Amino acid sequence: MGFLEQAERLRRLPPYLFKEIDRQKAEVRDRGVDIIDLGVGDPDLPTPTHIIEAMKVAAEDAANHQYPSYSGMNDFKYAVAEWYEERFGVEVEPEKEVVSLIGSKEGIAHLPLAFINPGDVSLVPTPAYPVYHTATLFAGGESYFMPLLEENGFLPDLDAIPEEKARKAKLMFINYPNNPTAAVADQVFFNTVVAFAKKNGVLVCHDAAYTEMGFNGYRPPSFMEAEGAKDVGIEFHSLSKTYNMTGWRIGFAVGNEDAIAGLGTIKSNIDSGVFQAIQIAGIKAIRADQACVGENMEIYTRRRNLMVEGLRNAGFALDEPKATFYMWVRVPEGFTSAQLASRLLEKGVVVTPGNGFGEPGEGYFRIALCQKRDRLAEAIDRIKALAL
Numbered sequence: 001m002g003f004l005e006q007a008e009r010l011r012r013l014p015p016y017l018f019k020e021i022d023r024q025k026a027e028v029r030d031r032g033v034d035i036i037d038l039g040v041g042d043p044d045l046p047t048p049t050h051i052i053e054a055m056k057v058a059a060e061d062a063a064n065h066q067y068p069s070y071s072g073m074n075d076f077k078y079a080v081a082e083w084y085e086e087r088f089g090v091e092v093e094p095e096k097e098v099v100s101l102i103g104s105k106e107g108i109a110h111l112p113l114a115f116i117n118p119g120d121v122s123l124v125p126t127p128a129y130p131v132y133h134t135a136t137l138f139a140g141g142e143s144y145f146m147p148l149l150e151e152n153g154f155l156p157d158l159d160a161i162p163e164e165k166a167r168k169a170k171l172m173f174i175n176y177p178n179n180p181t182a183a184v185a186d187q188v189f190f191n192t193v194v195a196f197a198k199k200n201g202v203l204v205c206h207d208a209a210y211t212e213m214g215f216n217g218y219r220p221p222s223f224m225e226a227e228g229a230k231d232v233g234i235e236f237h238s239l240s241k242t243y244n245m246t247g248w249r250i251g252f253a254v255g256n257e258d259a260i261a262g263l264g265t266i267k268s269n270i271d272s273g274v275f276q277a278i279q280i281a282g283i284k285a286i287r288a289d290q291a292c293v294g295e296n297m298e299i300y301t302r303r304r305n306l307m308v309e310g311l312r313n314a315g316f317a318l319d320e321p322k323a324t325f326y327m328w329v330r331v332p333e334g335f336t337s338a339q340l341a342s343r344l345l346e347k348g349v350v351v352t353p354g355n356g357f358g359e360p361g362e363g364y365f366r367i368a369l370c371q372k373r374d375r376l377a378e379a380i381d382r383i384k385a386l387a388l
């Protein structure tokens with residue numbers, strides 16, 4: 001590419017650590033091996049019918065064919081505010097404290113453009129969803145990585161953040177229930193985050209993509225439930241995992257009015273909002289009976305139980321996850337994450353090596369429960385046959 005040089009912001013992107021596993025996956029597939037993909041966190045189950053029906057009707061209505069409002073339809077924002085009150089007991093002002101998003105990734109990726117100047121710091125967990133760091137880079141900022149360690153329940157140790165980094169920090173990203181570790185946070189942790197944010201003038205960005213995915217009646221809390229959270233925080237939600245709507249691209253953010261306004265200004269200069277028919281389907285999803293979410297979680301519970309037992313019988317060490325559709329499994333002695341993933345791939349079982357989410361993920365691998373039970377059982381058989 002002689003004449004076309006990529007911008008610095010693309011050249012600053014971290015190396016793509018899944019390249020080798022992708023190459024190996026293609027090679028194994030070319031050999032005709034049947035592949036069971038436990039790598040990707042993308043629900044295999046369909047979007048519930050009542051949501052699709054709402055979309056069909058809304059798609060036929062010409063009023064929805066024009067540009068939507070940048071910050072989202074009022075009906076959508078009111079539906080979100082009602083849901084927040086009912087689900088978390090948190091009051092939000094729909095027209096000032098809610099914005100609709102083209103998936104929560106869109107909002108997370110755009111937020112640093114509103115609040116990070118070159119040289120500013122984002123506090124970013126590791127291992128983590130990669131967007132927190134890359135979005136910080138795109139805004140010219142730097143990440144200070146907060147390791148999520150098993151001995152701390154995969155919560156960041158805020159006392160370990162150097163004073164100087166805390167002072168330079170403008171944003172802190174957190175994500176509970178967590179991808180990739182499946183860890184959960186309680187109100188005590190959220191309270192310490194609020195105190196830290198107030199002390200250091202940091203905007204907290206809580207990625208809450210998995211709050212509706214608790215097992216056995218466990219209901220993960222919202223960061224906004226913490227006293228004072230709305231003074232310092234914005235929370236990102238997604239309809240993707242809750243309603244099997246990853247392909248639809250709809251989510252929303254709730255929280256501090258200035259944070260929402262800043263994000264809204266960025267969005268109004270980049271995108272033009274969410275297709276109204278999709279927002280109407282989203283309203284249906286949020287307002288309708290939530291039985292479909294419970295049914296989903298029953299399916300994931302059966303899958304989780306099968307997989308936890310299967311992996312333990314195969315000699316792996318793991319905690320039973322309380323939420324999300326992920327399992328974060330320790331790699332047995334004598335292997336790196338990459339070596340283990342590679343051995344499993346030889347048998348056609350794809351898992352994600354933990355170091356791909358950040359260096360402290362070394363020693364673990366992630367399984368996504370987005371396959372039917374017979375496929376999971378088959379994966380367990382193949383893993384057992386390896387006799388690691």
Ligand SMILES: *Cc1c(COP(=O)(O)O)cnc(C)c1O
Pocket residue numbers: 041102103104105106129175179207209237238239240241246249250251
């Ligand atoms: C899936 C996922 C998202 C993105 O969800 P979309 O709303 O589909 O963009 C955000 N954060 C985490 C941690 C995720 O796993």
